[in-house]
Amino acid sequence: MTPIEILLDKVLTINILNVWLIAKIFVLLALGVYIAFAFMVAKEVKLMTKTLIGVFNLPIKILSYIHLVLTIIIFLLALKIL
Amino acid sequence: MPDVYVAPKKPVLNLKFKKKKAVRNLIPKRLKKSLDQIGLEPGTNSLGAFQTLPEKISFSIQDGEETIILLLRRHLITNLNWLILTALMVLTPLLLKVFPLLDFLPLRFQLIAVLMWYLFIISFVFEKFLSWFFNVYIITDERLIDVDFFSLVYREVSQAKIDKIQDVTYKTGGLIRTLFNFGDIFVQTAGKVQQIEFECIPKPTKVVKLINSLMSQEEQEKIEGRIR
Structure with a gap:
């Protein structure tokens, strides 16, 4: 077989390990987008607390940061175990 | 050297009562009367x-x-829809024991799927709360x-x-x-x-x-x- 034929053979062969690798990449991409969303939520909470200033502003800000940290933890967990 | 003047000590009042009274004292009499009526x-x-x-509590353009x-x-009752939906979403993974929809996935993928589901629920609840609160x-x-x-x-x-x-x-x-x-x-x-x-x-x-x-x-x- 020529080198090109060997390369095509490797790429086109559906290996069960490749399927889970592709699934892992998709899951990590989804979690990456989710981290961006969680970051946006934290930013928006900051804006909301500037508009309406009250007693619960600090706990809500902390909750938004906890949400962001949780998302990052799950991303790292997926990176490690998948 | 003797003190020239010693200020009398003020009695310590109940701060909660003092604050509530202070809030009412700040508003004009007419308004106070309206609120009472x-x-x-x-x-x-x-x-x-x-x-x-x-x-x-204050706001940015005050x-x-x-x-x-x-x-x-x-009104708080307007939140009932999403609260009920949240309760159902929290219980949904328990259905996997009856309907094994994720059994074709390896265990590690199943774990991550369940964690992502609960993360989504947390985001959903937080967003709904923020929307109501602010x-x-x-x-x-x-x-x-x-x-x-x-x-x-x-x-x-x-x-x-x-x-x-x-x-x-x-x-x-x-x-x-x-x-x-x-x-x-x-x-x-x-x-x-x-x-x-x-x-x-x-x-x-x-x-x-x-x-x-x-x-x-x-x-x-x-x-x-x-x-x-």
């Missing part, structure tokens, strides 16, 4: 949907001398303010001065609204913002009475020449 007392529940003379009389949110309607001694966060990225703040209000209408109907005493208030103004809507707020009749009272007081102040 309507039956509005200062409350202490910061998570409530109907707060009279709320303490330690003037120095402006007093927040009412801070309103949608979408407020504020009535001050000078104006009405409607703060709307339509989504996480779009904010609209509408305001109307009390002396520009032309018409106040309230609407309440249906079994749930009558049972829990909440409704909508529509305020027509002569300003750029023609209508301000207060949706699903508790005790709409009291709110309308307050707005009418504030309008009378503004007219009285205009006649007396005490415009701020």
